[in-house]
Amino acid sequence: MSNIIVEKLYKSFTSGNEELSILSDLSFEIETNTKVILTGNSGSGKSTLLNLISGMDNITSGKIIVDNHNVHSLDENSLSLFRSQSIGLIFQFHYLLKDFTALENVMMPAFMTGVNKLDAVNRAKDLIREIGLENRMNHFPSQLSGGERQRIAVVRSLINDPGIILADEPTGNLDELNSKKVEELLFELVTNHGKTLFLVTHDMDLTKRGDIHLKLENGKLSSL
Amino acid sequence: MINSSSFYLAMRFLTGKKKFLFNKNILGAVLGIGLSLIPLIVVLEISSGMIEGITKRYMEIGSYHLQVKSYNNIDKIIEKSIVEKINTIYGVKSVFPVTTGIGLAYSENGRTGISFKALPENYFSIDTSAKQYIKIENGEFKLDTRDSAMLSFEVSRILDVIPGDRIKILTAKQVPGRRPVLKPSYLTVRGIFSTGYYELDALSIYINIDKGKSLFSDKGSNFIAVKLDDPFDNIEGKTKEVRERLGTGFIVYNWYDLERTMIDSFNTTKSILLFIMIIIVLVAAMNISSAVVMLVLEQEESIAMLMSTGVLSSVITRAFIYVGFIIGLFGTISGLLLGMAISVNINIIINLLESFINWGYIILQYIISPFYLLNDKNLIIVDTSYYLEQIPIKLDLYSILFISISTILLSVGAAFIPAMRAGKLKPMEILRKH
Numbered sequence: 001m002s003n004i005i006v007e008k009l010y011k012s013f014t015s016g017n018e019e020l021s022i023l024s025d026l027s028f029e030i031e032t033n034t035k036v037i038l039t040g041n042s043g044s045g046k047s048t049l050l051n052l053i054s055g056m057d058n059i060t061s062g063k064i065i066v067d068n069h070n071v072h073s074l075d076e077n078s079l080s081l082f083r084s085q086s087i088g089l090i091f092q093f094h095y096l097l098k099d100f101t102a103l104e105n106v107m108m109p110a111f112m113t114g115v116n117k118l119d120a121v122n123r124a125k126d127l128i129r130e131i132g133l134e135n136r137m138n139h140f141p142s143q144l145s146g147g148e149r150q151r152i153a154v155v156r157s158l159i160n161d162p163g164i165i166l167a168d169e170p171t172g173n174l175d176e177l178n179s180k181k182v183e184e185l186l187f188e189l190v191t192n193h194g195k196t197l198f199l200v201t202h203d204m205d206l207t208k209r210g211d212i213h214l215k216l217e218n219g220k221l222s223s224l
Numbered sequence: 225m226i227n228s229s230s231f232y233l234a235m236r237f238l239t240g241k242k243k244f245l246f247n248k249n250i251l252g253a254v255l256g257i258g259l260s261l262i263p264l265i266v267v268l269e270i271s272s273g274m275i276e277g278i279t280k281r282y283m284e285i286g287s288y289h290l291q292v293k294s295y296n297n298i299d300k301i302i303e304k305s306i307v308e309k310i311n312t313i314y315g316v317k318s319v320f321p322v323t324t325g326i327g328l329a330y331s332e333n334g335r336t337g338i339s340f341k342a343l344p345e346n347y348f349s350i351d352t353s354a355k356q357y358i359k360i361e362n363g364e365f366k367l368d369t370r371d372s373a374m375l376s377f378e379v380s381r382i383l384d385v386i387p388g389d390r391i392k393i394l395t396a397k398q399v400p401g402r403r404p405v406l407k408p409s410y411l412t413v414r415g416i417f418s419t420g421y422y423e424l425d426a427l428s429i430y431i432n433i434d435k436g437k438s439l440f441s442d443k444g445s446n447f448i449a450v451k452l453d454d455p456f457d458n459i460e461g462k463t464k465e466v467r468e469r470l471g472t473g474f475i476v477y478n479w480y481d482l483e484r485t486m487i488d489s490f491n492t493t494k495s496i497l498l499f500i501m502i503i504i505v506l507v508a509a510m511n512i513s514s515a516v517v518m519l520v521l522e523q524e525e526s527i528a529m530l531m532s533t534g535v536l537s538s539v540i541t542r543a544f545i546y547v548g549f550i551i552g553l554f555g556t557i558s559g560l561l562l563g564m565a566i567s568v569n570i571n572i573i574i575n576l577l578e579s580f581i582n583w584g585y586i587i588l589q590y591i592i593s594p595f596y597l598l599n600d601k602n603l604i605i606v607d608t609s610y611y612l613e614q615i616p617i618k619l620d621l622y623s624i625l626f627i628s629i630s631t632i633l634l635s636v637g638a639a640f641i642p643a644m645r646a647g648k649l650k651p652m653e654i655l656r657k658h
Contacts, residue, residue, distance in 0.1 A: 080531070091655070
């Protein structure tokens with residue numbers, strides 16, 4: 001069963017009078033529980049593609065269907081609901097809420113979208129224990145190392161139990177050791193929890209760990 | 225119904241890492257509301273207290289609840305029958321004759337124009353409520369002889385007399401068809417009183433009713449004073465009832481007719497003062513708006529992140545409306561408490577202020593002129609010549625409730641626009657920016 005369907009996707013930006021084409025006529029399908037590794041040069045549109053799949057950015061034309069939702073035809077509330085239920089986002093920067101503890105950071109997406117607070121806390125604690133940071137639950141992001149912050153960001157993406165994890169260079173800001181740790185964690189969690197992973201990276205070694213390796217070049221997608 | 229997730233978010237945005245303390249901007253907004261409410265509460269409580277204090281004094285010992293005047297001169301027998309008739313009306317507490325007039329008073333040490341009020345010798349036992357508004361400063365309240373006189377504190381000060389002293393009075397008696405005849409008489413000071421309100425008693429002398437009637441016999445100087453159980457309950461109806469009971473030949477005024485100008489003037493002054501104070505609260509509410517705008521800017525990244533995880537924009541908007549509500553609530557509570565504390569202790573505060581300023585002034589004078597005191601007059605912040613000797617306080621709970629609810633609603637209103645803007649933030653644009 002296809003988890004993500006992209007049909008004739010175009011995305012362009014207007015800069016002054018000039019129209020800059022980023023993605024051109026992209027079409028592909030991703031099955032459930034597949035690990036997709038997307039590579040490409042800087043500025044090739046990798047992050048843009050992820051943002052379009054999550055509905056964070058608007059398409060120029062085409063269609064994106066995720067979990068049977070035609071993402072770009074949803075109204076604002078339905079789009080929020082779709083994001084909370086179907087998508088887990090991990091960014092290059094952790095974007096943890098600076099005044100909230102690690103535990104709060106993980107539980108907020110669930111609590112804020114209608115889950116009972118106690119359930120959200122318990123679910124967040126389980127996830128934090130799973131990554132071995134139980135002793136850091138009550139620490140603020142400023143009290144965590146870069147690797148720890150990103151690991152917290154990874155489990156935050158899983159709190160609402162979405163079917164798809166969209167990860168945009170999650171190790172891009174980390175040193176080699178922490179990068180390895182986060183990569184391991186990400187693949188382990190995605191496998192254990194049975195998620196579809198769409199990972200954007202520059203790390204060619206990671207391509208070996210994916211089921212599909214896609215490369216974006218000049219707005220076109222090629223399967224390697 | 226409070227949405228728990230929005231409320232949690234609001235509280236966490238407000239407190240930040242400290243969890244139990246507001247951040248500086250928010251604390252400033254809370255203080256702003258609190259401080260702006262203090263003058264409003266103080267003005268409200270003091271003006272209400274003063275208006276009530278003055279009005280009640282006028283009602284109880286000035287105009288009384290009702291005044292019955294006759295179109296003709298009435299003798300003692302008719303007067304007694306009028307008193308008996310009015311006394312049978314339900315809700316009437318006491319009825320007694322009063323005579324008023326003006327004249328001059330002399331003593332060896334001074335002289336002054338005075339306003340006479342002639343009362344029955346057993347006035348305090350007929351009108352029991354009057355006792356609480358007439359403070360005996362010296363001597364005793366006795367009008368049992370024709371030459372008895374009770375002097376106001378101010379008259380006794382001008383004439384420089386004490387109980388037991390004799391004073392001379394000069395009154396004018398109107399004789400039909402002839403010029404007014406000046407009549408000198410002598411009175412013995414039996415006591416010195418104060419009503420607590422200068423305007424009401426400044427030049428007053430209470431004398432015996434029989435003496436009063438002999439001095440001022442014209443019909444315009446005499447009336448029957450009526451006290452009711454509740455002068456605020458259907459006063460117009462009670463006025464009409466007395467008028468109907470007495471029939472033609474009488475005119476009945478109630479306290480509101482007699483004091484309307486004064487009461488309206490007080491209430492207008494109070495309204496203007498409150499209006500000015502409300503403007504201060506409005507300005508403070510604008511401060512809430514800017515504090516919420518600042519908070520939205522500070523938390524922009526967090527808002528974007530939450531929205532990217534699927535949090536509805538309405539949850540974010542509601543959270544910032546709660547922020548306004550919480551600021552308003554804490555500001556209102558602090559303002560009310562401080563305002564009430566200041567109001568209740570206003571007399572002590574004014575006395576302390578006067579003392580501090582006067583001490584400071586004396587020290588300053590000694591510095592400027594060590595051997596010669598430039599000015600030995602003390603500063604008086606509130607001159608009791610114009611106001612009540614002790615500023616009364618009235619805790620008007622309905623007004624306080626109204627102010628509290630209005631301030632909180634105003635705070636919520638002030639937070640509304642920045643809250644709406646927070647809900648409309650585009651997460652992608654914010655995350656790109658950061």
